[in-house]
Amino acid sequence: MAVDVPDLVSRARQGQPRAVARLISLVEGASPQLREVMAALAPYSGRAYVVGLTGSPGVGKSTSTSALVSAYRRAGRRVGVLAVDPSSPFSGGALLGDRVRMGEHASDPGVYIRSMATRGHLGGLAWAAPQAVRVLDAAGCDVVLVETVGVGQSEVEIASQADTSVVLLAPGMGDGIQAAKAGILEIGDVFVVNKADRDGADATVRELNHMLGLGESRSPGDWRPSIVKTVASRGEGVDEVVEALEKHRAWMEERGVLTERRRRRAAHEVETIAVTALRERIGDLRGDQRLGVLAERIVAGTLDPYAAADELVAAVTEDR
Amino acid sequence: MAVDVPDLVSRARQGQPRAVARLISLVEGASPQLREVMAALAPYSGRAYVVGLTGSPGVGKSTSTSALVSAYRRAGRRVGVLAVDPSSPFSGGALLGDRVRMGEHASDPGVYIRSMATRGHLGGLAWAAPQAVRVLDAAGCDVVLVETVGVGQSEVEIASQADTSVVLLAPGMGDGIQAAKAGILEIGDVFVVNKADRDGADATVRELNHMLGLGESRSPGDWRPSIVKTVASRGEGVDEVVEALEKHRAWMEERGVLTERRRRRAAHEVETIAVTALRERIGDLRGDQRLGVLAERIVAGTLDPYAAADELVAAVTEDR
Numbered sequence: 001m002a003v004d005v006p007d008l009v010s011r012a013r014q015g016q017p018r019a020v021a022r023l024i025s026l027v028e029g030a031s032p033q034l035r036e037v038m039a040a041l042a043p044y045s046g047r048a049y050v051v052g053l054t055g056s057p058g059v060g061k062s063t064s065t066s067a068l069v070s071a072y073r074r075a076g077r078r079v080g081v082l083a084v085d086p087s088s089p090f091s092g093g094a095l096l097g098d099r100v101r102m103g104e105h106a107s108d109p110g111v112y113i114r115s116m117a118t119r120g121h122l123g124g125l126a127w128a129a130p131q132a133v134r135v136l137d138a139a140g141c142d143v144v145l146v147e148t149v150g151v152g153q154s155e156v157e158i159a160s161q162a163d164t165s166v167v168l169l170a171p172g173m174g175d176g177i178q179a180a181k182a183g184i185l186e187i188g189d190v191f192v193v194n195k196a197d198r199d200g201a202d203a204t205v206r207e208l209n210h211m212l213g214l215g216e217s218r219s220p221g222d223w224r225p226s227i228v229k230t231v232a233s234r235g236e237g238v239d240e241v242v243e244a245l246e247k248h249r250a251w252m253e254e255r256g257v258l259t260e261r262r263r264r265r266a267a268h269e270v271e272t273i274a275v276t277a278l279r280e281r282i283g284d285l286r287g288d289q290r291l292g293v294l295a296e297r298i299v300a301g302t303l304d305p306y307a308a309a310d311e312l313v314a315a316v317t318e319d320r
Numbered sequence: 321m322a323v324d325v326p327d328l329v330s331r332a333r334q335g336q337p338r339a340v341a342r343l344i345s346l347v348e349g350a351s352p353q354l355r356e357v358m359a360a361l362a363p364y365s366g367r368a369y370v371v372g373l374t375g376s377p378g379v380g381k382s383t384s385t386s387a388l389v390s391a392y393r394r395a396g397r398r399v400g401v402l403a404v405d406p407s408s409p410f411s412g413g414a415l416l417g418d419r420v421r422m423g424e425h426a427s428d429p430g431v432y433i434r435s436m437a438t439r440g441h442l443g444g445l446a447w448a449a450p451q452a453v454r455v456l457d458a459a460g461c462d463v464v465l466v467e468t469v470g471v472g473q474s475e476v477e478i479a480s481q482a483d484t485s486v487v488l489l490a491p492g493m494g495d496g497i498q499a500a501k502a503g504i505l506e507i508g509d510v511f512v513v514n515k516a517d518r519d520g521a522d523a524t525v526r527e528l529n530h531m532l533g534l535g536e537s538r539s540p541g542d543w544r545p546s547i548v549k550t551v552a553s554r555g556e557g558v559d560e561v562v563e564a565l566e567k568h569r570a571w572m573e574e575r576g577v578l579t580e581r582r583r584r585r586a587a588h589e590v591e592t593i594a595v596t597a598l599r600e601r602i603g604d605l606r607g608d609q610r611l612g613v614l615a616e617r618i619v620a621g622t623l624d625p626y627a628a629a630d631e632l633v634a635a636v637t638e639d640r
Contacts, residue, residue, distance in 0.1 A: 034626070035624075035626045035627075038624040038625060038626050039624045039626070039627065041624070042618070042621050042622070042623065042624040043621045043622075044621070045621060046619055046620075046621050130625075131625075259619065262619045263612070263615040263616060263619050264615070266614075266615040266616075266618035266619050266625065266628075267606070267611050267612070267614070267615035269618070269625045270611065270614055270615065270618065270625050270628040270629050270632055271599075271602050271603070271606075271611075271629075271632070273625055273626060273628075273629035274602055274629040274632040274633045274636070275595070275598065275599045275602060277629060277630075277633050278595065278598045278599075278602075278633060278636070278637075279595045279598075282591050282594055282595060282598075283591070286587070286591075291587050291590065291591075292583070292587070294586075294587070294590055295583040295584070295586040295587035295590065296583055296586075298362070298586035298589070298590065299366060299579065299582045299583050299586050300366075301362050301363045301364070301365060301366050302362070302363075303362065304355075304358040304359045304361070304362040305358060305450075305451075305586065305589045305590050305593055306354070306355045306358045306359070306593060307355075307358075307359065308586075308590040308593075309590050309591075309593035309594040309597060310597075312590055312591070312594040313594045313597050313598060316594070316598070316637070317598075317636070317637040
């Protein structure tokens, strides 16, 4: 069923939550009208400040997100929250039960909350999440918080697409090592040690300081990541997190880094969409005799997979 | 430095471990001679029985792999082990310290053991692992065990490329739910409940039986996954695992399922290589003015990412 996209966009821009939700659904579901939606949103995007939040399970991510929403709301900002789960290969039943903790914001017209699960294929979320951010941006959110659930590569990829990346840790979880493993030290602009009322918080801060110092040699002009201690469940330290975020934002704006990051992000986004489109063209050949014949020859040992891939690429790029 | 590929392949086929290691390095490092290597291996591949082993951390994966190697060695089979870590976006320092447990096989000329970490980009391992399997296959391994470290989407993808997929569980880890989440129930041909001397082993078997019964309605001719209890650290139940594997293999061979699976795997492999090649063509445009200009226009709001991607796809497919 065709949707009246200009009307939907105009209603989203007036702040109607159902219009915003509908637009995200169109984007997430890769609707045939996706292109129309994105074209209609383009002039209104690029205003929101996009903050990525990442961290291992148990560090208090959704509590921290919720506390950040409260802090920004107190400052009169409109806030969008996108909670994405890149760890599940099957969409739908993402473990987002803890979303209920965001309940306090559910009736606030200045807050949009949305959960997304992966679309069942690699690169699915990397592709859909930036589009959903564009919707929230165009709908007038001043800040969009992108919270990733789970750990791993996609998480790093999604977080690295934010203007500012926040990495959450908690004391005594061996997080230093985990963070190093997931490559999260490299992407963190602001580190938050949550549950700072627990034993070991200072040790975690020290370890973090140490590891950040060990990182690839920073140039003198580079951003030195902030480290903030919080007890998100009691709102402690959350204003300091907002301060650290604003400091990083100001630092980026002064140096033109924000625009540079956004350009890189846009380039990456375009690449992802283009790769997805080409992948789909290849997928379209799945029902085709050609791929079946190539696979048979590989199994028989009369063709190697690279030579077969050459034929497939030729079929995709020359058949048009 | 150009390698004498025919010589290397011939030495690998004579069972020289260094030649095998060198070929895997060429494959893993995406050497310029990769195509030559794959073409040279093609006639000799397709003989090994490929078993995927998967399971959450703590279930005793490397102990089980090592015990399986011993069992196959007792039966006089040559065994290759490929331990892959799809969870780390950065290659090199994969957490494979527990590889030392495989030490007992290190001096056995009938066993090749190799660890692989992801190459730093999505789809990296999905692409390299099957090529490494081909090397081990051509080198005369009767059985290749592909053990994935960590959990998530790539793990499922890699495991599903095996002839037979073994899913390892342990009592009392809430594995049933975890397995369902990761989509692992769908890919398991043989389930192993390891650490079966612990409390709750029978409960895990029951839960597993229940969940497998709940799965999508199987046709009468479908394979009913086996469930085997083991204490891998003492070698208990491991011969039963080998029996279950051989039963599954025979079942597949009788019905032509093995060839069918391998064709599907080959088709998937070709698709992955083709997508990677096209992705690289797009990546080649990164230094190009065109992508920079497109990204600038997106940030300025004068172009949407889909229209930009169209231009990128056109550049890739028509410029040749």
